[in-house]
Amino acid sequence: MFRLDHEVSKWCSALTRQGRFSASQVEELTDHLYNEVQKQQAMGVSEEKAFYLAIRKLGTIDELTVEYSKNQRIRHALSAIANVRYGAQVLGLYLMAVACLMSYATATAWFAYYSGEFTPPDTVPFVLAFAVIATFGWCGFKGFQLLRGRALSCGALLGLLALISIQVPIIGGLPVNGYEFSGGLQYAVLFGPLEYRLEFHPGADMHINTAFSEPYFGINIVALVAGIFIALNLIDRWRKDEAAVSHTTTAA
Amino acid sequence: MVIPKDLVAASATPIILSILSNGDSYGYAIIEEVRRASSGELEWADGMLYPILHRIEKKGLVSSYFRIAENGRKRKYYKLKKSGKRELAQLRQHWTDLHNVLINLGGEQQCFA
Numbered sequence: 001m002f003r004l005d006h007e008v009s010k011w012c013s014a015l016t017r018q019g020r021f022s023a024s025q026v027e028e029l030t031d032h033l034y035n036e037v038q039k040q041q042a043m044g045v046s047e048e049k050a051f052y053l054a055i056r057k058l059g060t061i062d063e064l065t066v067e068y069s070k071n072q073r074i075r076h077a078l079s080a081i082a083n084v085r086y087g088a089q090v091l092g093l094y095l096m097a098v099a100c101l102m103s104y105a106t107a108t109a110w111f112a113y114y115s116g117e118f119t120p121p122d123t124v125p126f127v128l129a130f131a132v133i134a135t136f137g138w139c140g141f142k143g144f145q146l147l148r149g150r151a152l153s154c155g156a157l158l159g160l161l162a163l164i165s166i167q168v169p170i171i172g173g174l175p176v177n178g179y180e181f182s183g184g185l186q187y188a189v190l191f192g193p194l195e196y197r198l199e200f201h202p203g204a205d206m207h208i209n210t211a212f213s214e215p216y217f218g219i220n221i222v223a224l225v226a227g228i229f230i231a232l233n234l235i236d237r238w239r240k241d242e243a244a245v246s247h248t249t250t251a252a
Numbered sequence: 253m254v255i256p257k258d259l260v261a262a263s264a265t266p267i268i269l270s271i272l273s274n275g276d277s278y279g280y281a282i283i284e285e286v287r288r289a290s291s292g293e294l295e296w297a298d299g300m301l302y303p304i305l306h307r308i309e310k311k312g313l314v315s316s317y318f319r320i321a322e323n324g325r326k327r328k329y330y331k332l333k334k335s336g337k338r339e340l341a342q343l344r345q346h347w348t349d350l351h352n353v354l355i356n357l358g359g360e361q362q363c364f365a
Contacts, residue, residue, distance in 0.1 A: 024318075025302070025306075027318075027326055027328070028279060028302060029299075029302065031278070031279075031280070031321070031325055031327050031328070032279050032280045032298065032302075034325060035280040036280070036298070038323075057297075057298050058298045058299050059299035059300075063297075063299060067299050067302075067303045068302070068303050068306075070303055071303050071306055071307055071310070
């Protein structure tokens with residue numbers, strides 16, 4: 001059985017998920033929708049048909065998004081970097097690059113293991129190579145989705161955040177060992193007792209230092225920025241999910 | 253005769269401001285008023301109106317407020333501001349000037365043929 005309020009609520013949730021419409025804009029469009037349904041019903045059209053006619057007259061969600069985004073073009077251009085959506089697309093490219101570089105580095109290390117020319121730690125067994133390539137392959141796929149403007153679920157964003165976060169810290173020269181893991185471009189800011197320096201390392205790297213040296217600590221700036229963008233996307237996703245839930249609850 | 257899209261777009265702001273000069277109104281009523289005034293010749297896509305309303309609101313030509321409608325739902329009304337009245341007077345003058353240019357060039361008969 002057709003329930004008008006339920007269908008309108010579903011339509012509003014779909015609008016809200018787009019992230020281009022404020023709550024008051026959704027309310028305004030909802031009022032328009034009800035007015036049109038009322039008008040059609042007054043002309044003898046059934047409630048269900050009236051709803052679909054009203055939706056068609058108002059335009060599809062994609063068409064509405066295009067119309068509404070016309071007002072935001074300049075602002076988007078000015079805040080391209082800060083904007084979560086543009087950030088997501090840049091992040092998508094980064095994640096795809098990380099996936100390619102990491103898969104290449106892992107595959108090379110595995111071939112080295114397979115050929116027997118090298119010994120650990122410059123080689124990795126098949127299971128580890130497969131796990132790393134599968135994990136970063138997933139990361140690259142999610143990056144591709146972000147690049148295409150698809151919204152990722154909170155779970156996927158949390159997974160990506162974990163993958164990127166482990167690339168942020170750099171610890172070296174401790175008596176036991178150090179830690180450094182970069183799956184893509186690394187721009188490291190290093191602090192130690194002797195010096196402060198910046199280092200740029202393109203490519204993937206994954207190692208645990210065993211050689212003793214002066215202790216130093218650092219941050220991989222590229223991973224840090226990527227992590228911040230993922231966190232922004234995550235917050236954005238949470239807000240949209242909450243808005244959709246509260247809208248559905250209110251309508252119900 | 254259906255009016256071409258570019259003319260529809262160009263005339264949207266003065267038409268909205270003209271409707272609001274008669275009193276506060278809301279999106280759906282504005283669209284209905286346009287249909288009635290143009291006898292259906294001016295076809296506005298319903299979804300096109302709201303971004304224009306928001307744009308002219310940002311420009312400071314109109315203000316908006318919410319009120320509970322007779323059906324119990326929240327409804328957003330738009331109100332013409334003083335700057336909007338001045339803008340409307342200017343736009344009306346521009347359209348009159350254009351109309352006069354066409355009249356002077358082709359005569360009234362040819363212009364509206």
